[in-house]
Amino acid sequence: MNNILLINPWICDFAAYDLWMRPFGLLRIASLLKANRYNISYIDFLNRYHPKIKKLVKNDDFGCGKFYKRHIQKPEPIKDVERPYSIYGLPEEIALKEVKNVPKPDFILMTSGMTYWYPGLEYTARFLKKRFPDVPIVLGGIYATLLPEHVKSLEGIDYVVTGSDLPSVCLQLSLILGKDIKFPECYIYPDYSLLSDTSSLVIETSKGCPFNCSYCGSKLFNKRFIQRNPEEIVDEIEFYRENYKVKDIAFYDDALLVNADKHIIPILDGVLKKGISVNFHTPNGLHVRFIDKKLAKKLKEANFKTVTLSFETVNPLRQRNTGGKVTTEEFKTAVENLKSVGYSGKEIGVYLMVGMPHQDEKEVRDGIEFLHNLKVHITLVTYSLVPNTIDEKMLKKEGIINSDLDPLWHNDTIFSLIQDDFSLKRIKALRDYVSSLNRKIV
Ligand code: B12
Ligand code: SF4
Structure with a gap:
């Protein structure tokens, strides 16, 4: 066997x-x-x-x-x-x-x-x-x-x-x-030798997230937030550079920047000290609260090419009620800090959500105007339902979804159809509008 x-x-x-x-x-x-x-x-x-x-x-x-x-x-x-x-x-x-x-x-x-x-x-x-x-x-x-x-x-x-x-x-x-699998003491790297191409790889420096946003499933995967030892992570990045000639590394962390002084900063210092040259990417949105000048500078020095920020909504009440991971003021400061170290508006991607429960189109348009005025690149993220989250429970209680909703409806492309305010046509119009604004960002 x-x-x-x-x-x-x-x-x-x-x-x-x-x-x-x-x-x-x-x-x-x-x-x-x-x-x-x-x-x-x-x-x-x-x-x-x-x-x-x-x-x-x-x-x-x-x-x-x-x-x-x-x-x-x-x-x-x-x-x-x-x-x-x-x-x-x-x-x-x-x-x-x-x-x-x-x-x-x-x-x-x-x-x-x-x-x-x-x-x-x-x-x-x-x-x-x-x-x-x-x-x-x-x-x-x-x-x-x-x-x-x-x-x-x-x-x-x-x-x-x-x-x-x-x-x-x-x-x-x-x-x-039917056979005992022995578990080694050390952290287990993914076996990237099985991939046909290793020029871009992913890494996870922590598990879980200290926040608990109403739409997110992070806690369902990891109850506790655990960060790995920074030195180990530097060794892992070095290993990929030496063995797989990796050029691009994306972080899969839910909360990469939390405890920055003890985590991401020592990791990036280690990478810089060892002269490891790779591009870093953060496809999962970053917590803006932690992006002060020092961290912004470090991200730039260490070659973070795609910096994606989580904003989600400009509505302060919804920001608070969904988990309080960001405020508009914190967001503005983070963008200022990133720009002050040389990031262009085009290099700062921002996630803005469409189709959150009870959200209307005006709120999304307000968010678009706000972000465009800050001269950053907007990425509209259509809302996806994650089962067993606070949002799912609320939507069931309100009778907006049934308990037998097929998981196919969790799909971000179509979930908004369950709510009245967002047809596919209206979302397409919002996307076209955002693309036209993004073209003006340099
Ligand atoms: C990285 C990430 C992304 C990346 C990459 C996406 C990807 N498809 O790979 C990006 C940023 C692009 C992304 C986008 C989106 N994401 Co995402 N993403 C994640 C994240 C953080 C990690 C996913 C991952 O691959 N982890 C690696 C996993 C598989 O590794 P692991 O858990 O360590 O694996 C263990 C076990 O799972 C197990 N295991 C795994 N496989 C197997 C197989 C066997 C046989 C066995 C025995 C065990 C086993 O063993 C491992 C032991 O450690 C999760 C949240 C999370 N914390 O998991 C959300 C998550 C999966 N994403 C989510 C969502 C909503 C999205 C978006 C829809 C957001 C949006 N509205 O646009 C888009 C969809 C894009 C798309 N179509 O792919 C939701 C899921 C929604 C759902 N209904 O399923 C999650 C759960 C986050 C959340 N909001 O709660 N995402
Ligand atoms: S901060 Fe991000 S990862 Fe953490 S619970 Fe909220 S959405 Fe999920």
């Missing part, structure tokens, strides 16, 4: 873009299983760097880009949505060749992402079962953790593992595989 096949599955969605999307958790499990002498094979159904499709998919300057896709029929619960729906990732014939090339596994371990991507899991599981009908498929990751009961409704998944904490995941896996 030693052959394990690891799977990063196809995605089904209205839109998908590779913004440093790496199967981080699965690749850590790969390292752990290798250390326990399992034979690992890996198929990345989302691989944009597969030699057969590499030329068809373009990369931006920092290793992000579109996936290969083909249109498919919409699943029943969202069949009336007027937008094309696609499956993203390797074309089937290429995936089939990959599957034929791997040794017969004893177990298949598949990861999962957004809750509304479950059709992609079913597609992938069915596809794998055609070749390996008797091999059990184990599912873990984000969807599996948020909706373990829903997994039972999927065809082809035999076991589910929940949680984000590696030792607990390991314990559950040991029971399923």
